[in-house]
Amino acid sequence: MSDLWAGKREAKRAGAAPLAVRMRPRTIDEVAGQQHVLGEGKLLRRMLDADTITSLILHGPPGTGKTTLAELIASHTARHFERENAASVGVKRIREIIDSAVRRLEDGGPRTILFLDEIHRFTKSQQDVLLGDVERGLITLIGATTENPLFACNAALVSRSTLFRLEPVDEAGVVDVLKRAIADKDRGYGKLGVHASDDALALWANRCEGDVRRALTALEVAVLSQQKASGESIEIDLAVAEDSMQQRAIAYDHTGDGHYDAASAMIKSVRGSDPDAAVYWIALMLEAGEDPRFIARRLAILASEDIGNADPRGVVMAQACWDLIERIGLPEARITLGQLATYLACAPKSNAAYLAIDAAIADVRGGRTQPVPMHLRDPNSSPAALNPDGSGVRMRNRKGERYKYSHDAEDGVTGQSYMGVEKTYYQPTANGEEIRIGERLARIRSLRDQKRRETGG
Numbered sequence: 001m002s003d004l005w006a007g008k009r010e011a012k013r014a015g016a017a018p019l020a021v022r023m024r025p026r027t028i029d030e031v032a033g034q035q036h037v038l039g040e041g042k043l044l045r046r047m048l049d050a051d052t053i054t055s056l057i058l059h060g061p062p063g064t065g066k067t068t069l070a071e072l073i074a075s076h077t078a079r080h081f082e083r084e085n086a087a088s089v090g091v092k093r094i095r096e097i098i099d100s101a102v103r104r105l106e107d108g109g110p111r112t113i114l115f116l117d118e119i120h121r122f123t124k125s126q127q128d129v130l131l132g133d134v135e136r137g138l139i140t141l142i143g144a145t146t147e148n149p150l151f152a153c154n155a156a157l158v159s160r161s162t163l164f165r166l167e168p169v170d171e172a173g174v175v176d177v178l179k180r181a182i183a184d185k186d187r188g189y190g191k192l193g194v195h196a197s198d199d200a201l202a203l204w205a206n207r208c209e210g211d212v213r214r215a216l217t218a219l220e221v222a223v224l225s226q227q228k229a230s231g232e233s234i235e236i237d238l239a240v241a242e243d244s245m246q247q248r249a250i251a252y253d254h255t256g257d258g259h260y261d262a263a264s265a266m267i268k269s270v271r272g273s274d275p276d277a278a279v280y281w282i283a284l285m286l287e288a289g290e291d292p293r294f295i296a297r298r299l300a301i302l303a304s305e306d307i308g309n310a311d312p313r314g315v316v317m318a319q320a321c322w323d324l325i326e327r328i329g330l331p332e333a334r335i336t337l338g339q340l341a342t343y344l345a346c347a348p349k350s351n352a353a354y355l356a357i358d359a360a361i362a363d364v365r366g367g368r369t370q371p372v373p374m375h376l377r378d379p380n381s382s383p384a385a386l387n388p389d390g391s392g393v394r395m396r397n398r399k400g401e402r403y404k405y406s407h408d409a410e411d412g413v414t415g416q417s418y419m420g421v422e423k424t425y426y427q428p429t430a431n432g433e434e435i436r437i438g439e440r441l442a443r444i445r446s447l448r449d450q451k452r453r454e455t456g457g
Contacts, residue, residue: 019220020213022187023177024068028076031065032177032212033169044164051077055134055141057119057149057158060166063211066144069166070115073142080104080112086143087121094129101139112139119143120152127154134160168210175201177212178219189223193233196222200241207245218245262290263298266341270299271306275345279338292333296322299340310350310432317343348432356426363423370420375403413444415451 074081101112269277428438
């Protein structure tokens with residue numbers, strides 16, 4: 001009798017659980033999406049089929065099924081499953097789990113899987129307790145995180161684990177899950193006569209941004225809000241669907257991959273002269289709550305790195321944009337960012353200045369440091385370089401060469417050397433203003449070479 005009552009209590013608890021929990025896949029084949037790791041012949045599927053699961057770290061956006069997949073792995077391999085949150089579990093609890101896992105093996109029982117949600121919060125002391133037994137295979141660790149484990153998790157933990165990234169579920173996959181929930185008589189709404197229009201399902205699939213849990217929650221809200229109004233069939237049209245999910249869930253990680261991926265897409269769009277893509281990525285970042293100063297900073301760097309002297313006004317505009325953002329803030333600052341991004345995207349491009357300074361830095365770091373030629377030294381700070389009369393107005397090097405004042409020379413160009421060795425770092429491109437700059441620089445270099453030949457330098 002006690003077993004009967006326990007079964008009824010369990011069924012009651014399951015019925016009270018949110019729809020997203022009730023509809024969690026019961027088998028690997030029910031998992032929505034993730035065919036890149038679970039499809040036939042893919043690594044994780046092969047590991048499951050061969051029952052050779054090692055420690056794993058599952059990472060990806062919310063709602064992609066990390067927790068569900070960990071539970072399915074445990075059931076698929078018939079292993080004992082322990083679930084903890086890395087933010088709240090203590091060393092004492094970890095030791096208890098390890099001791100139980102060891103006793104279970106000694107008694108001929110199954111291996112143990114320890115599932116740690118938010119594994120990026122794992123502390124050093126927790127890791128020290130667990131790592132040895134994970135390495136010896138006494139316990140299998142499966143971690144889940146929304147962050148990039150290469151940056152957010154300890155290197156020792158990552159080195160002992162196989163990493164799998166779970167991707168947002170595509171719209172077709174989300175629609176399939178919603179239809180399954182509507183039709184399922186045991187876990188979903190199959191007994192309620194729920195009818196959802198294709199437009200309603202498409203709206204949820206689009207707005208959830210690949211987060212299946214969010215789409216199921218919207219369906220649940222729509223059904224529960226309609227259920228009170230009518231005891232018969234429940235009709236969900238586009239208007240009801242919009243009410244149940246009023247705002248798009250923008251998939252954006254402010255501290256991890258999403259933050260840097262969106263910025264990278266914006267930069268590459270501007271570099272590729274695509275103003276439309278540039279403003280889209282800026283809009284995404286702003287709508288997700290990104291700091292506009294971060295965007296302005298990246299555009300300011302780009303103005304020198306990718307546009308440079310092909311359009312020197314670019315860096316001036318970037319500075320002005322940054323200053324204006326500090327003064328006016330959002331929402332008006334979006335206009336300034338849009339103006340800057342579209343201008344830079346349409347501007348001629350050159351990375352010549354960027355390449356020049358990096359090449360010079362490489363020489364400074366990798367080669368012998370060149371001393372400042374005597375005739376270029378500051379007479380006020382280099383007494384040894386003064387003329388015999390102490391004037392310091394025209395300094396001489398060891399060859400007796402004096403510093404030649406460029407304004408006194410014809411065309412403002414002398415034949416003197418400004419480095420100990422001759423090296424070309426800056427090579428203007430044939431884009432924008434650098435066409436004119438390149439032509440003038442070529443004349444200067446030619447004239448300098450000519451004057452050196454005339455003086456035998």
